Amino acid sequence: MALLDVDNLQVGFNTEAGLVRAVDGVSFGIEPGQTLGVVGESGCGKSVTASSILRLVPSPPGVFLGGQIRFDGRDILALSRDELPSLRGREIAMVFQDPMTSLNPVFTIERQMGEVLELRFGLDRAAARERSVQMLKTVGIADADARLNAYPHELSGGMKQRVMIAMALLCEPRLLIADEPTTALDVTVQAQILHLMRELQKRTGAAVLFITHDMGVIAEMCDAVVVMYAGRVVERGPVLAIFEHSLHPYTRGLLDSIPRRGIGRGHKAELPTIEGVVPSLLNPPQGCRFADRCFQHQRLDATCKRRCREVDPALLAHGASAVACHFPLDGSTQ
8 A cells, every 4th residue: 555645636726816726636656665756847736736745735825626645544634733743744754945944043953853852752852952963963964963053044055954854854754755855955965965865765764755846856866756737747657667768748848858968068959948838727728738838739630639729638557657648659549
């Protein structure tokens, strides 16, 4: 049985212009010890999906419109407010994308880590400090005892993110959600944080849900991948299958956009891009939401194009993967 099972999740936001369906029928599962990547452009619903798992979507304006999120058989959306604290931190923890704003600027690192341990495990101050020092050392922070006395503004961006990872792992969660944890960091520090997360996962055996817009990170970190576009899952499957035999034109576009050797300084070749913009989720198009930007769509005859415009493609099994496309890139028709 999957540790986490997201089934037909639908989340919207009420705005003055109407209801925006940020997540519209998303389904996936994560096995114990597995790393699942969720990838897509900004605004595709990745972070809303991640926040929904911990019931962190603000309401109002957010509203759950349907679906289920089951963790170890329990329906998270059915839990009472009093039951949520036992889930957050102890069972599922989250590392947010911006360490600059995720830590409270007026409290020391010891205060912020210590509160987690005191509330979750009832440790006294001395025991909490000892555990905090141990965890900071685990995430590679030198002179950990002294760093506990620091305030967030006294730490570098990379060190803040290491602190965030340490705090997420304090309670030894069974599932770690990492929401673009390296976005605000420079390339060297990104590599260090990714290496750290891989090593910590091997040590703890936790499952990881890794949210990113970077296909290179997906290749390095994940066992399986979910590709999202405009609030929907358009492709899902093992990483090797997605990279070697991607079926959805959007997935192929993301892969083609990965920088490669020979493209860049002193070279005339340009990095491929996906033309156009994501459609409005306030009033999404009737058929395939990617049709206006799809190179495959442009090659079709008039009858096939009409099908793309009028019929919403379902996510259907296709070999080791699943794809929501009427005309997958392997030449078949769904």
